[in-house]
Amino acid sequence: MSxxxxxxxxxxxxxxxxxxxxxASGLLFISGxxxxxxxxxxxxxxxxxxxxxxxxxxxxxxxxxAGLEGHHVARxxxxxxxxxxxxxxxxxxxxxxxxxxxxxxxxxxxxxxxxSLVEIxxxxxxxxxxx
Numbered sequence: 578m579s580x581x582x583x584x585x586x587x588x589x590x591x592x593x594x595x596x597x598x599x600x601a602s603g604l605l606f607i608s609g610x611x612x613x614x615x616x617x618x619x620x621x622x623x624x625x626x627x628x629x630x631x632x633x634x635x636x637x638x639x640x641x642x643a644g645l646e647g648h649h650v651a652r653x654x655x656x657x658x659x660x661x662x663x664x665x666x667x668x669x670x671x672x673x674x675x676x677x678x679x680x681x682x683x684x685x686x687x688x689x690x691x692x693s694l695v696e697i698x699x700x701x702x703x704x705x706x707x708x
Contacts, residue, residue: 578602585642588635597639605643605701609656610635612695625657625694626665632697633673640701647674649701653681656696660685666695 583598583605584590591597591608598607612628623631640646657666663683670681679699689696 583639583643585635585638587638598643600643600703603703603705604651605640605645605649605699605703607636607639607699607701609654609696609698610639611689611691611693623694624665625659625662626669628693628695629655629662629666629669629697630672632695633669636697636699637673643701643703645701645703648677649703650674650677650679650699651702652700653679654698655681655683656686656689657683658686658689658694662694 578601581600582596583600585597588597595608598605600606610632612623612625612632636650637647640649653670655666655670657663666683686696
């Protein structure tokens, strides 16, 4: 099995020892993306829905770098600081994915990095070659 690192050129480089995403065995494993950017402190003023929409735009950039789109996402892991954020995050996911419904888990976490309200990771599948 080969592993290929995917780095979205229009996103800030990872701040730690990880990649934006890794391609392996026909899947793209996308690292957690935050609802705020440390270089933009005003992001912390956004609500959970706006942060989720920002995360999904970043997710779209990572997918596009790998040649994929939102409908290729098979699974989302969603982390929120409060269960009250579920409805606006769910609305942002519905707006982003439309009729496509990936498998999803939403977990509450007492605190996310950079005071973000939302973090999302994902797994996407590359299309199988036509016979």
